[in-house]
Amino acid sequence: MEQRLEKEYETFFNKNIADSEQSSLEMAAILAEMDEKTGTNSAVVWVMPEEKYLHLVYLSKKGEIIVKDIEDAPLNKITKVVEDFYREIESVNSPMDLAQSKQLYKWIIEPYQKEFLEAENIDNILFCMGNGVRLLPLSALYDGEKFLVEKYNISRIPAFNLINAKYEPMKNATVLAMGASKFLNNDPLPAVTLEIENIDNRLQRSSITSPTEILLNENFTLPNMQQQLKTNSFQIVHLATHANFNPGDVTDSYIQLWDDKLTLDQMSNMPWQNPPDLLVLSACNTALGDRDSQLGFTGIALQSGVNSALGTLWSVSDLGTFALITEFYEQLINQSQTNLTKAEALRQAQNLLLQGEIYFEDNRLITPHGNINLPESLAVKGKVNLSHPFYWAGFTLISSPW
16 A cells, blocks of 8 residues: 555656655654654554555554454545535635535545543554545544544655654744745735745744845745855745645646746756754645646655645635644744643644634734734734635644654
8 A cells, every 4th residue: 555655746746755664663663762752642543545445554652453344435426525515625615514625525434433532541643544535634633522633633644664753942943034915927825925024024033043034036946045045054945935836747836936836847957954843834825626736735845855844725815824824833833831742733733724813903913922913914804714615724744744
C-alpha cells in the first residue's frame, strides 16, 4: 500500500522521492519518538477506496496493524458522497444538514473510534488518503455532536514513508513573508497586505530576535525570492497569493507571483539554504474531481522539500483567510505553549472560528487576544460570523503534523 502511494507521487513528479521502505514497527517507533517529544498520542489512518469496498488501515505506536474493510462504501459511492459534501461546505449561504459528513464519519472514523482512538487516548491523527478522497475536508467530519477537529489534531500525508518526522519549536522561527494584494494578470487579494503586516506584528511581539523578511506586491518576484533564499535560512516561508493546482502535469499547477508564475516543477529547484520547516500557502484552489491536481496539492511538501505545508482545499474568502491565518500564527508562536505542534496550532485556530470567538464586526477583527482594526476598504457592515465550515474546514496541514 505504501509502495503504491509512493509510486503515484514519483510518477506524477517524475523523480525518485524515497530511498527506503519502513516496516510497521519502524513507523510505530517514529510515532513513539514524536509523541514523547511533543506530548501527543498519534495514530496513522490509511483511507484507500477500492472498486468494491473502502480499505482502512490503522497504526499507532503500539505497532499493531488494524485493517477494516467497509463493504457498503465502494469507490463510486464514497466519491459521490465526498463531492456532495465538498459542494455543501462551499455553499456558505446555504444551511448544512451534515448528512454526508455523518456518513463519512461513520465509514472512516467510527470503525476505530472506541476500541482504538478512545482506548489509546489518540489526539493526533495522520490521514493518508487514496484516490477519490484526497480532498475530503477531514476536519468537518461530524459524529452527530462534534466535528472531528474538535477532538483531534489532523494532518494529511502523501504516505508515511514520504514524510520527514522531526519537531522544532516555532517560538524562535525566522520567517519570509511574501504576497501580493494586486497582480498584473490575476484577481486582487485585498486583505494580503494586512495579513502579512499582522504576521510581522505578531512575531515582533514574541521573543523572536530575527526580523521578518517581507516581499510585497511589485517586490514579490522570482529573482527577489531566490535572493532571499540564497542569503538567509528561514523556518517558515509564507506565500499570501493565488496557488492553483490544475488538471495536467506539474507544469500546469503554479503559485502566482507579482509578474510571473512559479510552476510546481520549479519548486524542487528553489535555492533553500536549509529547507523550511513550514510552507504556508494561504490562497489555494484545487480541482475537486481531478487526480493530478489532488496529487499536486497533497504532494506540495514533497516537491518543495519542506517538512510541512499549510494550504486550502478551496478558495476561502480573503477576509476569512486573514482571520484564520492571523490566529494560526498567534497559536504557533505562543510562548506559553512550548510543545505546540503545527497541527495543534491549526486545530486551535479552527476551533476558535467554529465556536464564534473570532469574527468581524464593522471595521474590526474580534479575537480572544485583542481586536485588529481593518482599513476602510476592508470594513464590513455589522457582524460577520465565521463558524460555518466554509471558513475553517478548507485549511489543511500537509505532511508532518509536528
